[in-house]
Amino acid sequence: MSVPADSLPQPQLTPAQRQVFAEDGFLIMRQLASVERIAALRSLALAHADRRVVPIEYEADVAYPGAPASREAEGGDTPRRLLQAHDRDPLLADWTTDARLTAIVAQLLDSERVWLSRNHHNCVMTKHPRFSTATAWHRDLRYWAFETPRLVNAWLALGDERPDNGGMRLLPGTHRMRFDADAMDADQFLREDVPRNRELIASAVEATLDPGDVLLFDAGTLHAAGANATDELKLSVVTTYYGADNAPVPGTRSAQRPPMIAREPDHA
Numbered sequence: 471m472s473v474p475a476d477s478l479p480q481p482q483l484t485p486a487q488r489q490v491f492a493e494d495g496f497l498i499m500r501q502l503a504s505v506e507r508i509a510a511l512r513s514l515a516l517a518h519a520d521r522r523v524v525p526i527e528y529e530a531d532v533a534y535p536g537a538p539a540s541r542e543a544e545g546g547d548t549p550r551r552l553l554q555a556h557d558r559d560p561l562l563a564d565w566t567t568d569a570r571l572t573a574i575v576a577q578l579l580d581s582e583r584v585w586l587s588r589n590h591h592n593c594v595m596t597k598h599p600r601f602s603t604a605t606a607w608h609r610d611l612r613y614w615a616f617e618t619p620r621l622v623n624a625w626l627a628l629g630d631e632r633p634d635n636g637g638m639r640l641l642p643g644t645h646r647m648r649f650d651a652d653a654m655d656a657d658q659f660l661r662e663d664v665p666r667n668r669e670l671i672a673s674a675v676e677a678t679l680d681p682g683d684v685l686l687f688d689a690g691t692l693h694a695a696g697a698n699a700t701d702e703l704k705l706s707v708v709t710t711y712y713g714a715d716n717a718p719v720p721g722t723r724s725a726q727r728p729p730m731i732a733r734e735p736d737h738a
Contacts, residue, residue, distance in 0.1 A: 545601030581713025
């Protein structure tokens with residue numbers, strides 16, 4: 471008889487896995503969440519998206535290229551993110567502080583104590599078929615104001631994630647790179663008209679995920695995603711963590727809502 475993934479012992483990363491994350495800036499952990507948990511989270515997310523349970527960010531709000539001009543325009547009230555995942559429902563709170571997930575994050579951050587940010591990347595990403603927009607190459611550090619750039623994102627797939635439905639693409643090793651000012655535009659998106667950037671983009675890796683897979687990536691890793699060209703809504707849960715050697719800068723959006731401890735030291 472198979473054992474549900476959620477009840478398995480807390481995983482210990484291999485030296486090879488640690489090296490992959492250190493060098494590439496991302497790591498995929500397969501089937502970290504059980505079939506039962508994925509079914510429950512997907513049902514919850516579908517219900518909240520359908521009923522427009524606040525707080526929500528809409529496609530019109532992000533103002534990406536091709537997005538509806540306003541919420542009143544056709545498709546403008548299409549949900550883009552169901553915000554404040556941890557406080558939205560106990561099912562989501564249980565996932566954001568899951569012992570197996572946070573054990574992996576703790577190893578990647580090299581910190582026994584792990585904090586969950588309750589700002590921005592504490593949400594369910596909803597990519598609808600008709601009105602979803604592509605996201606250009608960027609680092610998630612553009613969203614954050616922290617003492618150090620050491621943050622790890624955990625991206626849980628609640629369904630298949632492929633290139634045709636807007637799955638994630640990443641540029642390996644970019645978390646270790648420095649870029650000249652002219653490499654990015656005013657909004658801190660990688661400029662695709664710069665020749666050396668085009669060469670870098672050619673190294674892109676597709677993060678093909680199945681339900682229950684988790685993509686862990688450094689907040690400094692450049693990534694992008696296309697629009698959803700399928701007929702099915704794509705759903706993912708994304709959360710951001712940091713260790714005991716880091717903290718949000720007071721007075722910034724990163725400190726707007728107080729964080730919570732997602733994992734305590736084993737000896738605490």
